[in-house]
Amino acid sequence: MAISYKDSGVDVERGYEAVRLMKEHVKSTYTDGVLGDIGSFGGFFQMPKGMKEPVLVAGTDGVGTKLKYAIISGKDDTIGIDAVAMCVNDIVCQGAKPLFFLDYFATGGLKPEQVATVVSGVAEGCRQSGAALIGGETAEMPGFYPEGEYDIAGFAVGVVDKKKIINGSKIKSGDVLIGIKSSGVHSNGYSLVRKLWGENLEELEKYDERLGGKIIDVLLTPTKIYVKSILALIEKVKVKGIAHITGGGFIENIPRIFPEGIGCRINTSSYEIPAIFRIMQEKSKLSKQQMYNTFNMGIGMVVCVAKKDAEAAMAQLESTGEKCVIIGKTVKGSGVILK
Secondary structure (H helix, E strand, O other): OOOOOOOOOHHHHHHHHHHHHHHHHOOOOOOOOOOOOOOOOEEEEEEOOOOEEEEEEEEEEEEEOHHHHHHHHEEEOOOHHHHHHHHHOOOOEEEEOEEEEEEEEEEEOOEEEEEEEHHHHHHHHHHHOOEEEEEEEEEOOOOOOOOOOOOEEEEEEEEEHHHHHOOOOOOOOOOEEEEEEEOOOOOHHHHHHHHHHHHHOHOOOOEEEOEEHHHHHHOOOOHHHHHHHHHHHHHOOOOOOOEOOOHHHHHHHHHOOEEEEEEEEEEOOOOOOHHHHHHHHHHHOHHHHHHHHOOOOEEEEEEOHHHHHHHHHHHHHHOOOOOEEHHHHHOOOEEEEOO
């Protein structure tokens, strides 16, 4: 008796249906650089003109165990935004404009409507960042992923003129650090978050007055995408360095943009720390240092500018809808000093 691919757990017809359902979302992200259409073996993108020495900047990432909350709640429509955000927020730190994005979706049993919903979030993230979704992979892997679970990751490519690359090399003592506020926990630290709140959906669906919403909704708030605000800023103000506050929080990420011999002092009372982080510190009993070494603490991006440019930078960021605050300054030394 013959054993078919479908008998082994892979139904190619479901894959075809998933592609059909996601086509509209994918096409909504297309920009002038897109060549070809969904379904080719490779995605085509024409390099933009006008740069003397265009340099490609690439980044790849996933959304970590935040996925667990999307899966157990069935709220699959925003997790794709997180996948895009984690990649494009990284590459814009170098001054690069995102050109295109590719996604990878893997599951034990393909549900066309579910993958289309996830991809709708990916498309939304691409629209927010100006990137085109030009391809991806949908993998059905029975026996590898538990029933009902999936993974989503992505890869972004951007471009910057070589002379405009932002690498932190010009940062010196006395420069100003501007923090751009986050939308919440973003997509890092969820292994700890899940320890603190668990995975009981009934409990997660409860309204929390301190958070001003259901716990699950707060924890699934998508990562903020800063691309358009940052690109507008670097056109108006000389930006010396940009740090995306992801895993490792302030302690690990801010020093990544500093040249040797430079550290920083952060005034943690310069802004109001969102309730979600205060509650997590209370529940976990973590020290201030540990919290700032794990979470974004309400600041999703940090921009470094000369003191004379700080006011203009703040005004420009606010004009694009960002909420920002001066959180500290650079000093001679190394690392991050919290006060």
